[in-house]
Amino acid sequence: MAKDDVEARTSKKYVRTFIFSMKTGTPIEKLHVITKFFMIAAMSVLALYMFDISVSKGGPDIIGLIFLLIIVFALLIISGTSKYLVNSYLLLALPVPISEFIWWLFFDGGLPGAKVTFYLWPGFFPFGLSTAVLVLVFGVVYYRTRSFIIAVIPAVLLWWLTAMPGTLDFSPLTTWFKLPIGATSSFTLPYLSVTVALSKALGFAVLIYTSFLFLLTTRDTEIAGAMRQLGLSFKKSFFIALIFRSLNTLLIDYENIRMAQTARAAGVNRKSVFSKIIDLAYVSIPLVATMIRRSTEMGVALYARGFEASKKVTSFKETKGITYMDVTVIAILSAFLIYEVVLGHNINNLLIR
C-alpha cells in the first residue's frame, strides 16, 4: 500500500458498525466475526449457566458472573465503543438488571435458610462517605441529563447502598456523624433469595452488555462475508446482506413517518390507549408502501448490475482469515465453558473456600 494510502487509512479512526461505530485498529476489530459470535454465544451460555446453578451444587456463581462482566466492560472500553454505550444505552439498559433483581426478590423471596436484614431507615441520617456519594452521583447525573428525577434516583439508590452497611457498624472512616431522625425500619430476606436475585441481575447484565458488545463491534459487511466463508451461496449471503442494508434505511423511514404523524397533530390532544395503538398501526401504511417502492427500485438496480444472469460470482475481499488471536480467544472461552458447564466447577465456591 502506498504511503499516502496508509496515512489515509490510519486517519479513519472509527468505522460504522450495527449500532454506532468502533475504533479501528483495536484487537476487537481484528477478530473474525465468527470468533466474536462464539464469544458472545459462549458468554451468554456461561451467564445462563452461572446464574442458574442449583443450591445443591453450591448456588449461583456470583464471582464468576462479576468476572464475566469485568471482561465485557474491558472489551467495550478497548473497542472504543463505551462512550456510545454510556451516552445512549446506559439509561436504557440499567433498569433491566435492577428490575430483574426486584422481580426475582418479589417472586422468589421465600427461599429457606439464613436471613439478611435490610434497613430502609436506620433511625438516623449518617453523614459520611454515603453523603459524599449522594452529592457526587446527583451532581454528575444532573450535569449530564439536566433532569432532577433522573439524577435523584441513582443518587438515592447508591446512597442507600453505601449507607446501609455502615449504619450499625459505626466506623469513623465511613460515618463521621449520626443525626437522629425517625424510627428504625428494616426488613429481612432469605440470604439465598438475595443471592439468586443478585445473580440474575448480574447474569442479565452480562447478557445485555455482551449483546451490545457484538452489535457495537461488528460490521454488517462482516456477517455477509462470514456466510460466504461458511459455504453459503452468493445469493443466500447477499440476501442476508440486503436485510442489514435495509435496516438503517427503514429505521430512518420509520422516524420520518413518526415525525410526519406528529406534524399531523397525532400527539396534540390526549388520546386513549386504543387511539394511540391505532396511530401506531397507521404507521404501517406509509412504511409498507415505502418498503414496496424501495424493493421495486432495488430490484431494478440489481437487475441493472447483472444480478439475475450471474453464474460464477467472485469473492472479492469479503472474507477474513482466522488468526492466532481468533484461535486463542476461542480456546480460552472453550476452556472456560468446559470448566464451568461440563465439569461443573464453580468459581464462586472455589474462591470462597
Add this chain to the structure above:
Amino acid sequence: MSGEGKTVSNTKNKYPWSNYTLKLGRGEPVSTTQYVLYAVQIAAVIILSYLSVVLLGPLSYSGISLFYFVYPFFLVFTMWWGIWGILGAYIGCVVGAGLMVGLGPVASGAYAISDLIPPLIAFIVYRGLLANRGIDSLWRDLTDKEVAGFKTNRVAAWVLFIAINGVIINAVSAELGVGIENYLGLIPPGAFWGWWAGWFFGDLLAMIIITPVLVKGLTNLVERQGLINRGWIT
C-alpha cells in the same frame, strides 16, 4: 387501445382468494423484486420487534413486551408472503427482540421459536383449511363486506380469527415463549403465569386492534402490485 378500462380478475375460481394456496408457488423462480422485498420485510420486522420491546421500557424486559405490536405485522406478512413472513417473524424476534435488547444469541434463538409457530400454523390453517370454506386467507373479511364482488361472512371471520389466532395459537406461543424463558432461568418460576398472561393478553390486544388496520390499509395495495404469494415460496 385494447384492454384499457377493462377490469382484471385474478381468478376464475369459487372464491376470490382461491389462487392463494399451500402449493410451493407460481411455478416461477423468485423474481429479483420479490427477493429484495422479502429481505426488506425481514428488516422491517426486526425494527418493529425491537421497538415493540423497548418502547414500553423496563416493563417489557426479559424480552417479553406487554404490548408486542409487531405480532400482527408478521402474521399479516406471512399471510401475504408465506415462508418469508415466517422467516421474518423468527429472525425479527432473534435480532430485534432478542440480540438488540440484550438477551444474547442462545436465549434469543431459543425463545424466538415462539414467534415462528403462530404464523406457520395460521398460514396452514387459513390457506389449507379455511380458504375453501369461505374464509378469506388474507383476512379481508374481517373488515370488508365484499371481496372482489364476493359477499363475506364477517361474523364467522371474526369468531374464527379470535378463536384460532387469538386464543389457540396465541396460547401455544405464550406457553412456548414463557416456558423457554423459564427453562433458561430468565424469569422466576413464581412469575410464570403472570408473564404468560402478559404475553397472551398483550399479543391478543395487539392482534385484535392492529390486524384489521393492516389488512384494510394494505392488502389490496400489495395485491394490486402482484406481490401476494400464490404459495409458500412465490
Add this chain to the structure above:
Amino acid sequence: MTRTPVLEVKDFWWKYRSFVGVENPYTLKGLSFTVEKGEFLGIIGPSGAGKTTLCYALTGIIPKVFSVPYGQENEHIKGEIKLFGQTLTKVDKVKDEKTGNMVDRVVGMKQTAPRVGLLLQDPENQFLRMDLLHEISFGMELLGLSEGEIESRAKEALELVGLGPLWPIADLVHPSELSGGQKQRAAIASFIALRPEVLILDEPTSNLDPEGKLGIIQAIDNIKKEYDITIILVEHNPEVIQKYADKVLAINDGQAIAYGTTEQVYSQCKLFDENGLYSSDIARIGWKAGLSYNGRVPFTVDEMLESFDGRNQKSLAPTLEDDPIDPSAQEIISVKDLSYSYEDGTQALKGVTFTIKQGEYVGLIGQNGAGKSTVSKIISGLYKKFQGEAKVMGMDLRDKKVIQKIPCYVGYVFQNPDNQIFMRKVYDEVAYGLKNLKVPQQEIDQRVKEALKSVGLLSKIDEDPMFLGKGEKRRLTVASILAMNPKIMIVDEPTTGQDFRMSEDIMCLLEELNKAGTTILVITHDMTLISEHTKRVIVMHNGAVLYDGSTRGFFSNEELLDKADIIPPMAARFSLEYKKKNPAAPNLMNVKEWVTAINDVKQTESK
C-alpha cells in the same frame, strides 16, 4: 458521418400489467428513435411522461423485471427495440414446447448488463452493499472477473467520478457516511467499472443538492472525455442537456413530441410551454421578449448578452423596490443562538439567529448538511433537545406543553410524500389531522373540501392516494397540512422530483396562501423558483446563518454566492454578467423581471 446505431426503437408500445382492478393504459405509445454509437441523447419531458419507463425498456428491465402475463403479450408490447443490432424486446411467434403450436411470446436478449448500465434517481435505493468498495466492485463480482482486475478497475472508476481520495478507506466507508451525491457517483463508478457501451442515467441529479448535482455533471463530463460511451440522460436541467447532448428527445404522455438536435428542440418554446417543459430562464426571456440569436432564442448567458447588446439600457428601470414587509407585523418565529447536535455528536446548528415576521414568504437555502431541515424541525417542535432560544408566536419551544401544541400553529410538509400518507382515501387523508385536532365532523367536511379545492384535487376526493401521480401526491400532502389552518407552513423541498410545471404550481399555491396571511418558510435547492417567489432568503452554511436578507441582494452578491456554494438562477447570472458591462443596470433576478424590463425598453424605443 453516420455511426452504427446502438439502439433502435421502432414504434414501441408498452402497458404495465394489472393484477387486479382496472387495466392500465399504455405508458409508451409508439416511440421511434435511434441512438448512434458515441452519441449523447437527452430525454426530457414532464413528470409522468414515461421517461423512466422508457429507460427500463431500453435496458430490458421491461419486460424482464416488469413481466407480462402469458398469452397477453400482444396486449402489452408492440413494436421492437434493438440493441447492438440484436432484438432486445419484441413479441414474435415461437413454437410452444408443450403444444407444438406457434404462439406469441416476448423474445430478445436475456440480460443487457454489463454492456448497458442504468443509473436511477434515488441514490439510497441503488446503493446495495454495505461499504463503498463492495458497492463499486459488485457488478464486477457478478461478472466473475478476477480479484486483481476488480481492484484496478474499481480504483480507476472511483478516480473518474471524483471519489479517488476515498479509495484507501473504501472498505471502511458505510453508505450512511456518504452524501446523496457521493452515492450517485459511486453508482456511476460501479457501472463505469463494467466498461459499458451504453450508460443510461435517469434523472440522476433530481434528489441532490447543488454540490451533488455538480459532482454528477463533472463525472458525466469525465466519462464522456475518457470513453466513447453512448450516453442517454434523462434530465430536467436544460443547461446540462444543452451542454452535452447531441440529440434531444422530448416526450409527453408516452409519445414523442420533439426529436432532433438541442437547437432544433429547445427553439420550440411554445411547444415547451404547452407541454410543461422547462426551457431555461434565458430561453424563456428570449421567447417572451422577442429576442433572437442566430435565428432562434438564445440558450446561454453569452448568447443572451449578444442578443441583448445594443439596446437602450438607459431605459431599463434604474432600481427595483421589493415589497417591504409591514413594519408593524408581529414576530412569528424567533430563534436566538440556536444550537443542536445529533446523537452521534455531529453539530448541526451553531448559534443560529433570525426572526421571521407574520406574513413573510422566506426561502431557506443552503447545501445539504447546512442545517436547514434541522432548524425547521426545531421550529415545528419535531426536534426537542436544542440549546438556545426558539419561539413561535411568542411561545417558548423549550416548554414541553408548547411543543405538544405546536402542530396547531406550524404545519410541516415533508420532502417525501410517501412518508406522510396514512390513509387509503384522499378524503380520509386530509381529514386525519383534523380528527387529531378534534375538529367537529361537519367542519372537517368543509375544510377537507376547501383544502382539496385549493390544490386542485377535489375531483380525486374518493381516490386512493397510493395510486395518485407524483405531483398529485405532493399536492395532497400540502392539502393535508393546509386543512389544519396553520399560521406557519414549512415546506421541505417541495420541488424535488417534480417537473417544472408542478414545481411552479406548488410555489404559486404557496404564494396564494401567503397572500391570504400564512407565513411560509420553504426549503429548496431550486434557485429559479426562489428568485421568482420569495423576497427574502436565509442562507445557511455549515450550521450557521451566512446571509439573511433580500433575495435580490443575495443573488447580486458574487462573493456571497461563492461562499455559500450556490449557483444563482440563470436570469440572475445574466444580470451579474450584464452589470459588468453596464454597472448602472438594475439587479434583475428572474424571467418576469427581465421580460418586463426588456418590454419596457421596447415600448420606450417605439415611442
